[in-house]
Amino acid sequence: MSRHEGVELANRAAHEVRERARTLRLTGPTAGLAAGFVQANLAVLPQALASDFLRFCQRNPKACPLLAVSEPGQWSLPGLGEGIDLRTDLPRYRVWAHGELVDEPTDVVHDWRDDLVSFAIGCSFSFEEALLAEGIELRHVTQGSNVPMYRTQLPTQPAGPFAGPLVVSMRPLRARDAIRAIQITTRFPQVHGAPVHLGDPALIGITDLSRPDYGDAVPLHDDEIPVFWACGVTPQSVIAASRPAFCITHAPGHMLVTDLKNHQLAVL
Amino acid sequence: MSRHEGVELANRAAHEVRERARTLRLTGPTAGLAAGFVQANLAVLPQALASDFLRFCQRNPKACPLLAVSEPGQWSLPGLGEGIDLRTDLPRYRVWAHGELVDEPTDVVHDWRDDLVSFAIGCSFSFEEALLAEGIELRHVTQGSNVPMYRTQLPTQPAGPFAGPLVVSMRPLRARDAIRAIQITTRFPQVHGAPVHLGDPALIGITDLSRPDYGDAVPLHDDEIPVFWACGVTPQSVIAASRPAFCITHAPGHMLVTDLKNHQLAVL
Known part of the structure; x- marks a missing residue:
């Protein structure tokens, strides 16, 4: 060959x-x-x-x-x-x-x-591959569903007619995996990069993790923290709006x- | 000159x-x-x-x-x-x-x-300088006290007579600063590197953040997460033990x- x-x-x-x-x-x-x-x-x-x-x-x-x-x-x-x-x-x-x-x-x-x-x-598929390769469990992958996504109260920077809130995806992770996931996704700025938030969802305007605006809910275990990444649904929702x-x-x-x-x- | x-x-x-x-x-x-x-x-x-x-x-x-x-x-x-x-x-x-x-x-x-x-x-002084330069508030610096430190239930890897639990220092940070602090301290592996834990202190065996084993307690605000780094008191306590x-x-x-x-x- x-x-x-x-x-x-x-x-x-x-x-x-x-x-x-x-x-x-x-x-x-x-x-x-x-x-x-x-x-x-x-x-x-x-x-x-x-x-x-x-x-x-x-x-x-x-x-x-x-x-x-x-x-x-x-x-x-x-x-x-x-x-x-x-x-x-x-x-x-x-x-x-x-x-x-x-x-x-x-x-x-x-x-x-x-x-x-x-x-x-x-698209987050790219960094998810790197997380899975590290042995980090991604709940929505485990349960074969779409990642849960939420509209937040975090604004985007508008340009012309394009404006609206940031949409985020959420992955529940144990603290050690969350720290490692921040390191890994920081290496991938072209596919959303590091998380934008972790911990209390209410601080970014999410009232109920069990009711995502897009995708499917996933369980959050007692020893896990919700970790939020900027999501590619943001441009879609901004264009639609x-x-x-x-x-x-x-x-x-x-x-x-x-x-x-x-x-x-x-x-x- | x-x-x-x-x-x-x-x-x-x-x-x-x-x-x-x-x-x-x-x-x-x-x-x-x-x-x-x-x-x-x-x-x-x-x-x-x-x-x-x-x-x-x-x-x-x-x-x-x-x-x-x-x-x-x-x-x-x-x-x-x-x-x-x-x-x-x-x-x-x-x-x-x-x-x-x-x-x-x-x-x-x-x-x-x-x-x-x-x-x-x-020593963590080195990475704290980098965090302060980024505009991240360090509560113990603001209040002019020693960083609070805690014995954990996380074991160290023993060698010869040296063994004992990991001691960690804690800094309360908002989520955005916590994410940035993970990125920054990852760059400093020779001064403790990235955090070892964040969020629920009980998960690493700390029962009361207001009662550190070394140093001074600091207030934790509602919008903050406790972030824990491995601490140089660990070798001291291991040697003493x-x-x-x-x-x-x-x-x-x-x-x-x-x-x-x-x-x-x-x-x-």
């Missing part, structure tokens, strides 16, 4: 997921697929709004860590993978008009416009699978 | 503290003196015990981070500062016989023996002031 073939094989898992989505052999969630590869949130906005949204991301890097931004009209993202077609390579999309969900298609070829700018935003005339996002859990490896995102 | 004179001036603060201690113009605590310079705990043991104690430090690096170990009989530590005389350069010492405190002299020239091995162990026939330590708060700068200990 040549060195070139070796590289091709190594990247095949990510490429194959995109290929399967493109050919409609995959229309479900991407969690657990192409282990080791970076998965990204997708937001696609008309160019008229793109500058405001880019500024929003720049001002709120923990919630909106940008992995890549396309040229207007461009549906490839060469920095994230060879041959990516953003119109077809995610298993499912959401198309929005004036803040209302109007379609959940498996491709957006016919919705595409020359003025669209695409944003690929880091701004009611743009038109935009496209990934359907929840149906992510863009890139050719980047999670470990490549570690700064140390 | 020559470059050489500049270096001499920069190091003068630490050298001057040692000089004042040596000439008995300083017999009090060293907290706040020679700002920016590393201060160290001192433990001096007969060579027959030194190997066990060195192994104890190696196995418990968070409680016993070694900055330097002398040759047997040597009273200088060139790696920590030019001209250090360990027999005279601390403001006050404690001399122990069979685990009993027998003297608190201002020098140990006449107690010195050719078989003594000296251990300089990192082992009742060596002879040993010397610094008197509490009367540290060895070195020529190292605190920022030099940062690994990143």
